[in-house]
Amino acid sequence: MELLLAILIGLLYAAGLYMMLRRSLVKLIIGLILLGNGANLLIFLLGRITKGLPPIIPEESSVFTSAYADPVPQALILTAIVISFGLQSFAIILVKRAYKVVKTDDLDQMNSTDR
Amino acid sequence: MMAQIVFYPIIVQLLLAISLLFSWKWIKWQKIISNVGSVLSLGIAIWLFSTTWTEGTLTVQAGNWQAPFGISFVSDTFAATLVLLTAISGMAVSFFSVGTIMPARLKFGFLPIFHFLLLGLNGAFLTGDIFNLYVWFEIILISSFVLITLGGEKTQIEGAIKYFTLNIFASVIFLTAIAVLYGLTGSLNMADLALKVPEIQNRALVEVTAILFLIGFGIKSALFPLYFWLPASYHTPPPAVSAIFGGLLTKVGVYALIRVFTLIFVGDAFLENIILVLAFLTLFSGALGALTQNNFSKVFSYLIICHIGYMILGLGLYTEIAITGVVFYLIHDIIAKTNLFMIGGLIYRITGTYSMRDSGGLYAKYPLISLLIIIPFFSLVGVPPLSGFWAKLTLISESFKAGNYWLIAAIIFATFITLFVIARIWSEVFWKESKPLPKLQNFRYFEKLKLQKKILIVGPIVFLTLISLYIGFGAEYIQRLATRVANELMDNQQYIQAVLGFNTTN
Numbered sequence: 001m002e003l004l005l006a007i008l009i010g011l012l013y014a015a016g017l018y019m020m021l022r023r024s025l026v027k028l029i030i031g032l033i034l035l036g037n038g039a040n041l042l043i044f045l046l047g048r049i050t051k052g053l054p055p056i057i058p059e060e061s062s063v064f065t066s067a068y069a070d071p072v073p074q075a076l077i078l079t080a081i082v083i084s085f086g087l088q089s090f091a092i093i094l095v096k097r098a099y100k101v102v103k104t105d106d107l108d109q110m111n112s113t114d115r
Numbered sequence: 116m117m118a119q120i121v122f123y124p125i126i127v128q129l130l131l132a133i134s135l136l137f138s139w140k141w142i143k144w145q146k147i148i149s150n151v152g153s154v155l156s157l158g159i160a161i162w163l164f165s166t167t168w169t170e171g172t173l174t175v176q177a178g179n180w181q182a183p184f185g186i187s188f189v190s191d192t193f194a195a196t197l198v199l200l201t202a203i204s205g206m207a208v209s210f211f212s213v214g215t216i217m218p219a220r221l222k223f224g225f226l227p228i229f230h231f232l233l234l235g236l237n238g239a240f241l242t243g244d245i246f247n248l249y250v251w252f253e254i255i256l257i258s259s260f261v262l263i264t265l266g267g268e269k270t271q272i273e274g275a276i277k278y279f280t281l282n283i284f285a286s287v288i289f290l291t292a293i294a295v296l297y298g299l300t301g302s303l304n305m306a307d308l309a310l311k312v313p314e315i316q317n318r319a320l321v322e323v324t325a326i327l328f329l330i331g332f333g334i335k336s337a338l339f340p341l342y343f344w345l346p347a348s349y350h351t352p353p354p355a356v357s358a359i360f361g362g363l364l365t366k367v368g369v370y371a372l373i374r375v376f377t378l379i380f381v382g383d384a385f386l387e388n389i390i391l392v393l394a395f396l397t398l399f400s401g402a403l404g405a406l407t408q409n410n411f412s413k414v415f416s417y418l419i420i421c422h423i424g425y426m427i428l429g430l431g432l433y434t435e436i437a438i439t440g441v442v443f444y445l446i447h448d449i450i451a452k453t454n455l456f457m458i459g460g461l462i463y464r465i466t467g468t469y470s471m472r473d474s475g476g477l478y479a480k481y482p483l484i485s486l487l488i489i490i491p492f493f494s495l496v497g498v499p500p501l502s503g504f505w506a507k508l509t510l511i512s513e514s515f516k517a518g519n520y521w522l523i524a525a526i527i528f529a530t531f532i533t534l535f536v537i538a539r540i541w542s543e544v545f546w547k548e549s550k551p552l553p554k555l556q557n558f559r560y561f562e563k564l565k566l567q568k569k570i571l572i573v574g575p576i577v578f579l580t581l582i583s584l585y586i587g588f589g590a591e592y593i594q595r596l597a598t599r600v601a602n603e604l605m606d607n608q609q610y611i612q613a614v615l616g617f618n619t620t621n
Contacts, residue, residue, distance in 0.1 A: 020280070020284070025276070028276075028280060032280070032283050032284075032287075035284070035287045036283075036287060038287075039287050039290040039291050039294065040290075042291055042294040042295075043290070043293070043294040043297065045294075045298075046294050046295060046297060046298025047297060047298065048298075070301075072297075072303070073297065076246055076293075076297075079246075079250060080249075080290060083250070083253045086257060087253070087256075087257065087283060090257065090260055090261075091279065091283075094260075094264060094272070094275060094276065094279060095276075097264075097267060097272060098272045098273070098275075098276055101267065101268075101269050101272050102269060102272060102273060107276075110273045110276060110277075111273075112269070112270060112273055113270050113273045113274045113277070113347045113348065113350070113351055114346075114347050
């Protein structure tokens with residue numbers, strides 16, 4: 001499971017970077033979304049994956065007696081997902097606006113501010 | 116309880132932003148609320164600063180969760196100083212924006228978003244939790260996206276796309292770094308991390324994580340190979356927005372770098388060498404970039420990059436005196452850069468153009484304003500005894516002690532280029548014969564404005580210039596502050612004890 005997830009995360013990062021390096025604005029956004037998902041999965045993976053062991057301390061004990069599923073990474077991912085949703089919706093509006101104003105979706109032609 | 120005051124700078128900005136949202140349609144009220152609120156938040160920042168100064172590091176655990184588990188908010192001298200500087204520049208920009216921003220932009224919520232930005236800044240400085248820092252960074256980011264696109268002109272949109280892409284990319288890398296760090300230590304609290312990271316056996320992985328942090332924060336603070344978004348976007352929004360961006364946004368990156376590399380990743384020669392090389396290249400490339408530009412707003416953007424180099428250089432040297440220089444420079448730079456972009460806005464108001472070639476004759480028309488402007492210019496160059504001088508002196512002497520003559524060469528080169536660029540702006544914009552003013556639609560020149568507006572534009576510049584003068588002439592006091600901050604940063608036991616020890620006594 002860990003290996004599979006690691007490969008998937010690598011693929012997501014690679015695909016995200018590749019899409020960001022394309023010239024189209026839409027692909028840029030898809031790239032950002034893929035990258036964000038890769039990062040979220042990475043938090044999930046590095047927070048140790050344990051199946052069927054909720055983080056509940058038994059009544060007779062005051063510390064965890066066995067390995068448990070850490071709830072913190074899931075809370076972090078939830079926060080990160082919400083934030084990235086906000087940013088993505090902003091990005092989509094921005095791209096639509098950019099297409100209207102600059103009249104192109106080719107990033108190479110958006111160079112008037114670089115000169 | 117006294118320590119609750121750590122929350123106040125955050126809460127005040129939040130309440131301000133919300134009350135501004137409620138007065139969405141009444142622009143006049145928005146202006147009043149924003150200005151009064153900025154003065155109020157300056158008062159609270161001074162209060163927080165003086166309390167931190169007298170009582171030492173203040174910590175609050177949000178929701179009363181024990182320190183390594185909950186979110187800590189920490190106000191040590193460094194954080195309190197930066198909150199104070201945020202409040203000072205925030206107040207200046209609030210008044211300046213009321214004087215300069217077009218009514219159409221105010222109608223689309225410029226002021227509430229501006230206060231959300233300040234909320235994010237205060238939060239980022241005061242938080243003691245690395246994931247919480249990420250969340251504050253996102254609040255800063257999304258507000259800055261709105262500010263940079265508000266108005267929707269072609270250049271703004273183009274600049275925004277570059278700004279947006281690279282900053283989100285930086286956030287993803289930052290998040291990746293947090294993930295790896297959490298995987299390594301199982302903790303997010305910065306004080307707790309400071310205890311756990313040195314004990315990790317796998318140093319190579321720690322170094323990789325540190326490099327990830329360096330890249331993430333480096334993009335935000337515009338370090339050498341990562342700065343290309345900045346000159347492409349910082350000159351596109353209105354001057355009030357550039358002022359707060361140039362003064363504070365890049366400095367959040369620098370703050371995060373200093374915090375992370377003095378608290379969590381300490382004493383790694385490999386990382387320090389990388390930081391030194393980056394600082395050297397940043398100083399050079401920023402200075403060379405500033406030389407080639409004709410648009411003075413773009414020149415200022417390159418000067419931001421160039422001067423980030425000084426701060427990173429001191430971080431790379433990593434001695435107590437070098438960090439003192441960094442903190443002094445940071446204090447000077449926030450005020451000077453905010454002022455610089457507001458001056459750019461004032462010059463644009465007077466001449467109607469950002470091009471150095473097309474403007475001229477400012478000194479003949481407004482001798483008093485020109486004399487006012489020359490003071491921040493000189494303090495930016497570091498003409499003694501103005502504010503930039505003392506920090507550079509410290510950094511040069513520390514590089515000399517470290518025997519690193521390349522760094523001295525870079526510092527002197529960057530200072531020299533800054534002087535050259537400022538002299539060029541002075542001779543082109545101020546001394547050259549004046550040209551006929553271009554006719555612009557919907558644009559009111561400075562001379563046609565009402566007296567009240569003129570005061571709103573010039574007043575903040577005078578205010579920041581006075582503070583700049585104070586930093587220069589009262590260098591003794593600022594030096595004492597910087598020394599104390601550097602002492603706290605170098606001896607991170609104080610910070611750890613303040614955050615984690617709080618619970619054992621409670």
